Amino acid sequence: MRSVLDDLPKAGNFSSIESSSSGQHSVVNLEQPRAQYCVGDTLSVQVNVKDYRGNPKAHGGDFILARIHSPEIQASASGQVTDLLNGSYRVSFHLFWPGDVLVSVILMHSSEAVGILRRISAHNYDKIIYTGVFYRGKKKEQSQCGVRLKSDKPLCEYRKKEDAEYYACIPPKTLPCSTLRTMRSRNGPIPNMTKDEYYLLSRWSSSSCQTGSFFSADAISRCLKDKKLKLMGDSTVRQWQETLMKMLRGLKYVKPYDTHYFALAVDPKKNITVQWKMHGHPFVTGYNVVKDQCGYISREVDRVAVGDVVVIGVGQHFKPFPLEIFIQRLINMRKAILRLQERSPQTLVVIKLENTREFGSTMTHLSDWFGYVQNLAQRKVFRDLKVVLVDAWDMTTAANTFAIHPNSIVVSNQISLALSHLCHDA
Structure with missing residues (x-):
């Protein structure tokens, strides 16, 4: 399989701060501005990146996130960034709603910083x-x-x-x-880095499918009645269980449970089961993790019963490691999903992509650039499978929510999208 990194533009080599990309000096302009745009049109802006001296950059590779938003109606959407490979970028926005919109463009990492991240990640x-x-x-x-x-x-x-x-x-x-x-x-310490290199209405709608309105307790209960929801992965998918428990009064924890490894919640009246289990090593935590408590997701999928609903969310704990570790895990998950679908073709499998996280996260270990690359890897590994992708990256970028554990509004929208595929007629 061609490496995900091979598909990305070549990053710049770091020589000095002054020659690195600067968000403060870069310029954003409308492409072919018009007096009026209509709902459904595409709004395009061009980002011309400059360095700290104000000189135009001649190559691409910068990591940019962009969104449009209308605060007065609480509407927002992420933009599609195209690297023109010459220091300029085109950002395209689909206009979903009427009214004024604000354009926000964030230079998350300069191309030089991306080059550093690629270097310190490979085989480290x-x-x-x-x-x-x-x-x-x-x-x-x-x-x-x-x-x-x-x-x-x-x-x-x-x-x-x-x-x-x-x-x-x-x-x-x-x-x-x-x-x-x-x-x-x-x-652990990061070798081979210089001192200078350290310097550097609240509902989401899918643009690719028709989403249902699974935001009320009644609608969610009707959808999940007589179903078992198996959540597998890190704490960002554990949030689904926590959010459902806040919304569904009858859903209660069943002892014994441990929120670091495993948690089971049941609503006996409606026969709803929501189980979460942490994925196997590697995990990044200061807690003493009992190694036998966390099973590999591929083995957990093999234990799924016919009729269960599977939700998988991984990535945050893999960021500090070389990409090959994550891809190997994805390949194992892919094989397990294929085995599951062979014995139970109607079983719904949901893949929750990674969301953005705090700006203050340790860049060398947990940068969102790693999450961006890992999401590309997930799309590549699962692209031909019959699975539902919940684009948490798109949701959190649009909502401007830079938190490893997004707020309940964002998580509720993730759940609603998944339930739209589970209960088409609810």
């Missing part, structure tokens, strides 16, 4: 350092673990041969490898 497995805790009786020992470890000595290796999944630990002093129980993580 040490941005996240794991500490494994081994137990036997009252005895406890700690050791370093990781997705890939460099060691001349034999390692404790933990493999899923059927899925080519792998991580390892340096053997503890006396305890055997089989006694590994928990792992926690912390950020």
